[in-house]
Amino acid sequence: MKTKDTLPWQDTPAESERIVSAITRIASVLRSGTWQFATTEGLNPTQVDILEALRSRQTGVRLSWIAQHLGVTAASASDSIASLTAKGLIKKGRDSEDGRAVALRLTKSGQDLAAKISNSVGFAHEAVSGLPSSTQDALFKSLLALIGRLQQSDRFPEIRACVTCKYFAVNRHSDSETPHHCMLVDAPLSVSLLRLDCPEHDQAQTVVAVQNWRELESV
Numbered sequence: 714m715k716t717k718d719t720l721p722w723q724d725t726p727a728e729s730e731r732i733v734s735a736i737t738r739i740a741s742v743l744r745s746g747t748w749q750f751a752t753t754e755g756l757n758p759t760q761v762d763i764l765e766a767l768r769s770r771q772t773g774v775r776l777s778w779i780a781q782h783l784g785v786t787a788a789s790a791s792d793s794i795a796s797l798t799a800k801g802l803i804k805k806g807r808d809s810e811d812g813r814a815v816a817l818r819l820t821k822s823g824q825d826l827a828a829k830i831s832n833s834v835g836f837a838h839e840a841v842s843g844l845p846s847s848t849q850d851a852l853f854k855s856l857l858a859l860i861g862r863l864q865q866s867d868r869f870p871e872i873r874a875c876v877t878c879k880y881f882a883v884n885r886h887s888d889s890e891t892p893h894h895c896m897l898v899d900a901p902l903s904v905s906l907l908r909l910d911c912p913e914h915d916q917a918q919t920v921v922a923v924q925n926w927r928e929l930e931s932v
């Protein structure tokens with residue numbers, strides 16, 4: 714029972730709880746945008762995720778990679794891929810690294826449809842881009858740190874992010890604007906340029922990736 718001595722913030726959940734709640738609500742709003750797009754196009758959300766994942770991988774990927782990337786079972790990925798193939802949005806071909814394996818790629822129709830996906834959450838892009846750039850940088854850095862923590866506890870699927878890439882040199886430069894470096898293109902990187910899904914990504918050793926996450930979190 715509340716008394717006149719009860720402080721108004723006594724029932725406030727812990728900050729960590731409110732942060733998770735905020736992220737969950739944002740994810741749910743974004744999901745509804747994707748759902749609307751999926752429904753209009755006669756797809757399910759996993760199929761939309763597959764189109765999006767294949768969009769930047771024109772050399773093709775294997776089914777097992779898609780399942781792992783999306784954090785779904787191979788059976789679920791296989792069902793969605795069969796449906797996308799029947800719709801003429803995905804084609805199967807030879808894997809460039811292993812001629813006996815099957816690689817999945819988008820067809821021209823698949824590319825065209827995948828290009829429209831980001832419009833389904835255009836309202837969110839607009840909201841984020843309306844924030845001051847310093848806020849965007851801080852938000853991106855905080856989200857990266859959170860992804861890093863989740864990855865280290867095995868609760869987040871592998872991502873082709875700079876932080877886990879063997880070409881990434883964390884805090885290589887003293888310049889606070891561009892402290893990091895991509896050794897593949899030999900160019901300095903600011904936090905705002907760090908990629909979450911780079912086609913050139915090559916997985917770093919686990920010990921290096923963990924160290925990168927720690928260093929990124931500490932500055």
Ligand code: SF4
Nearest residue numbers: 875878881895911913
């Ligand atoms: S190759 Fe791509 S993922 Fe790797 S460090 Fe360079 S930009 Fe980042």
